[in-house]
Amino acid sequence: MDRFTVTYRIVAEDDADAAARAEAIALEDTLEIPRDVVPAGYIEDVVLGQVQSVTASGSGVWTAKIGYHIDAVGRELPQLLNVILGNASILRGVKAVDLTPNDDLHARFPGPRFGAAGLRQLTGRKTGGYVCPVIKPQGSSSETLARLCYLTAAAGADIIKEDHGLANQDAAPFKDRIKACAAAVAQANNERADQGDTSRALYFANIGGHGDQVRDMAYYAKDAGAEGILVIPGLFGFDAINRLAQDAELNLPIMAHPSHLGPYVLSPDHGYGHGMLFGQLMRLAGADISVFPNYGGRFGFSQDECMRIVESCRAPDGIGPAMLPSPGGGMSIDRLPDMAAHYGADCVYLLGGSLLRYGENIGDAIREMRDGLNAA
Amino acid sequence: MDRFTVTYRIVAEDDADAAARAEAIALEDTLEIPRDVVPAGYIEDVVLGQVQSVTASGSGVWTAKIGYHIDAVGRELPQLLNVILGNASILRGVKAVDLTPNDDLHARFPGPRFGAAGLRQLTGRKTGGYVCPVIKPQGSSSETLARLCYLTAAAGADIIKEDHGLANQDAAPFKDRIKACAAAVAQANNERADQGDTSRALYFANIGGHGDQVRDMAYYAKDAGAEGILVIPGLFGFDAINRLAQDAELNLPIMAHPSHLGPYVLSPDHGYGHGMLFGQLMRLAGADISVFPNYGGRFGFSQDECMRIVESCRAPDGIGPAMLPSPGGGMSIDRLPDMAAHYGADCVYLLGGSLLRYGENIGDAIREMRDGLNAA
Numbered sequence: 109m110d111r112f113t114v115t116y117r118i119v120a121e122d123d124a125d126a127a128a129r130a131e132a133i134a135l136e137d138t139l140e141i142p143r144d145v146v147p148a149g150y151i152e153d154v155v156l157g158q159v160q161s162v163t164a165s166g167s168g169v170w171t172a173k174i175g176y177h178i179d180a181v182g183r184e185l186p187q188l189l190n191v192i193l194g195n196a197s198i199l200r201g202v203k204a205v206d207l208t209p210n211d212d213l214h215a216r217f218p219g220p221r222f223g224a225a226g227l228r229q230l231t232g233r234k235t236g237g238y239v240c241p242v243i244k245p246q247g248s249s250s251e252t253l254a255r256l257c258y259l260t261a262a263a264g265a266d267i268i269k270e271d272h273g274l275a276n277q278d279a280a281p282f283k284d285r286i287k288a289c290a291a292a293v294a295q296a297n298n299e300r301a302d303q304g305d306t307s308r309a310l311y312f313a314n315i316g317g318h319g320d321q322v323r324d325m326a327y328y329a330k331d332a333g334a335e336g337i338l339v340i341p342g343l344f345g346f347d348a349i350n351r352l353a354q355d356a357e358l359n360l361p362i363m364a365h366p367s368h369l370g371p372y373v374l375s376p377d378h379g380y381g382h383g384m385l386f387g388q389l390m391r392l393a394g395a396d397i398s399v400f401p402n403y404g405g406r407f408g409f410s411q412d413e414c415m416r417i418v419e420s421c422r423a424p425d426g427i428g429p430a431m432l433p434s435p436g437g438g439m440s441i442d443r444l445p446d447m448a449a450h451y452g453a454d455c456v457y458l459l460g461g462s463l464l465r466y467g468e469n470i471g472d473a474i475r476e477m478r479d480g481l482n483a484a
Numbered sequence: 485m486d487r488f489t490v491t492y493r494i495v496a497e498d499d500a501d502a503a504a505r506a507e508a509i510a511l512e513d514t515l516e517i518p519r520d521v522v523p524a525g526y527i528e529d530v531v532l533g534q535v536q537s538v539t540a541s542g543s544g545v546w547t548a549k550i551g552y553h554i555d556a557v558g559r560e561l562p563q564l565l566n567v568i569l570g571n572a573s574i575l576r577g578v579k580a581v582d583l584t585p586n587d588d589l590h591a592r593f594p595g596p597r598f599g600a601a602g603l604r605q606l607t608g609r610k611t612g613g614y615v616c617p618v619i620k621p622q623g624s625s626s627e628t629l630a631r632l633c634y635l636t637a638a639a640g641a642d643i644i645k646e647d648h649g650l651a652n653q654d655a656a657p658f659k660d661r662i663k664a665c666a667a668a669v670a671q672a673n674n675e676r677a678d679q680g681d682t683s684r685a686l687y688f689a690n691i692g693g694h695g696d697q698v699r700d701m702a703y704y705a706k707d708a709g710a711e712g713i714l715v716i717p718g719l720f721g722f723d724a725i726n727r728l729a730q731d732a733e734l735n736l737p738i739m740a741h742p743s744h745l746g747p748y749v750l751s752p753d754h755g756y757g758h759g760m761l762f763g764q765l766m767r768l769a770g771a772d773i774s775v776f777p778n779y780g781g782r783f784g785f786s787q788d789e790c791m792r793i794v795e796s797c798r799a800p801d802g803i804g805p806a807m808l809p810s811p812g813g814g815m816s817i818d819r820l821p822d823m824a825a826h827y828g829a830d831c832v833y834l835l836g837g838s839l840l841r842y843g844e845n846i847g848d849a850i851r852e853m854r855d856g857l858n859a860a
Contacts, residue, residue, distance in 0.1 A: 136782075151624065155655070179623070179655065189719055245523075246515065275558050319724050342573075345720050374751065464518075
């Protein structure tokens with residue numbers, strides 16, 4: 109295939125309208141000029157998007173497949189998103205729901221550095237789901253947060269994720285906090301090793317600062333002992349993940365957080381399909397773990413939408429190695445067996461604020477999480 | 485005021501539900517922990533968002549005002565967006581529609597460097613609307629694009645905007661293109677000066693490359709002779725604008741492009757209000773010019789939505805100096821008198837693909853644009 113394909117859900121009046129809208133998308137996301145002034149030759153034959161099919165899906169909805177040539181993209185992720193849904197994101201009734209990569213896309217966007225298999229190695233957690241407490245709330249001191257890191261890591265957590273709202277506020281500035289938390293997790297890992305535990309907790313530091321300091325912050329975190337990075341593509345851009353993922357010297361796994369991305373999936377008519385955004389695009393960007401709100405929590409994702417995300421995280425024909433889904437958002441320990449039955453072992457199970465009810469005994473919550481997952 | 489205020493449109497079942505939802509937003513966007521485990525003292529009193537009012541707006545919709553303390557933000561723009569709409573962006577029926585800054589926000593986010601008044605000075609266009617051709621399409625060589633730059637600048641254009649899809653593709657790589665186009669505009673400006681013209685064309689180079697190279701690209705463009713920068717916050721993040729705007733050494737005006745941001749405004753129930761996103765947030769980020777799709781073009785913004793953007797660009801109590809609105813999206817020259825009547829003189833009038841119909845006579849189109857604006 110000399111083109112990668114994007115599938116769009118299009119609201120239209122009839123077959124002719126749907127066909128015209130598909131042609132308009134192909135034009136809008138590449139050349140953005142009237143069709144009658146498209147120059148013949150390379151621009152028309154290669155750069156312009158090509159409508160491959162438009163089929164009725166019922167109820168005023170059509171499905172269109174449009175092929176794009178890598179020449180319209182180049183080598184950088186921001187322009188890829190321009191081609192997939194840039195200006196078309198502003199057209200009424202146009203939603204991108206699926207991406208079929210071709211060899212060009214695979215070559216230029218290799219995806220996750222570690223993926224699901226890599227996380228098994230890094231954590232030493234050979235089987236079963238990953239227990240992942242979220243360290244919070246913001247406003248706490250670095251010492252308080254580091255204490256939570258220590259207690260949860262010592263109790264057997266696999267991944268220690270910082271809250272995405274821990275940025276660079278005065279209460280716990282980025283550098284102070286990262287240093288204290290990484291040291292606390294390292295101490296707990298040493299104790300676990302002394303006790304013969306072959307698994308370890310990975311501390312994922314949240315990138316909290318300016319957009320042009322992401323790389324510096326990631327290196328600072330690595331030097332301080334962090335073994336993973338949390339990035340919010342809805343604030344820093346998807347390319348922020350991509351650049352860290354492709355950095356062989358940094359060589360750290362990346363967890364993507366969904367903050368600020370809600371409007372891309374909440375409308376049936378606009379943005380992206382759940383699986384495309386939280387599965388395909390996160391994986392293409394190079395995230396090893398994709399956080400999303402679980403069904404039945406305080407966010408409104410359905411079970412079907414969550415399963416589509418999981419399928420896209422794991423699809424054998426996706427970009428790069430399979431990544432890990434990570435459902436969260438107001439989960440409680442008693443829901444873990446049910447969740448584990450749906451999500452399986454290759455999944456990072458997030459539990460945040462409710463763990464704080466345990467106070468100094470938060471380690472008990474980690475052990476209960478492990479039991480809950482094992483019970484599935 | 486010790487807090488800045490965000491106004492949300494909330495879909496709810498009744499007054500009690502609306503009040504509960506407002507409290508949930510205040511918690512979600514700051515601490516993200518259950519209310520009963522919020523630590524007393526600083527975290528509860530300062531960091532936690534405070535619901536200031538919840539009033540019924542009819543038809544199942546309520547309006548809630550929530551105050552946030554700057555301590556929840558820190559000094560970086562990404563975390564400000566986390567506080568305004570981060571996780572709440574994923575809650576169903578929650579839309580941020582207005583921002584009322586306080587002194588803290590004004591101090592930490594000074595806004596546009598130049599604004600509307602600054603652009604009058606930079607262009608030398610003392611009165612009237614700005615004529616702004618868009619150079620395209622991608623797939624053209626740097627020489628072809630530079631020729632369009634020269635012809636439109638020589639004919640009296642005020643701002644030469646690159647198409648947002650001109651990134652770093654092989655047909656016209658970023659550095660080659662920027663150098664050729666800047667030189668072409670400089671030549672035209674020299675000729676205009678020789679003819680006694682006291683105004684000049686500013687060439688705005690599109691940032692096209694990786695997210696972590698934005699600053700380097702902006703400096704490259706400046707060194708090559710560009711006198712403005714085009715940035716897509718929907719791809720590079722709003723902080724990319726903020727960092728360039730606050731860079732005193734760079735000292736270039738910034739134009740923000742709406743690509744990939746459509747889903748934030750297209751749903752009545754989610755994301756941002758039009759005026760908040762394309763006016764208030766662009767201005768807070770530091771854009772001097774905010775591009776958006778004009779009503780009646782191929783995108784679906786209404787006249788009222790466009791006027792709200794304009795009001796927010798110009799509001800005297802907004803962040804920093806007033807900025808310039810820039811309506812575009814399939815406009816034609818014959819619509820300019822009507823547009824000028826609505827948007828007035830402090831406005832950048834975009835015209836793109838349809839100019840290509842003039843071929844080598846594209847300068848005629850620029851003169852017709854000027855006449856159209858003057859006729860209003």
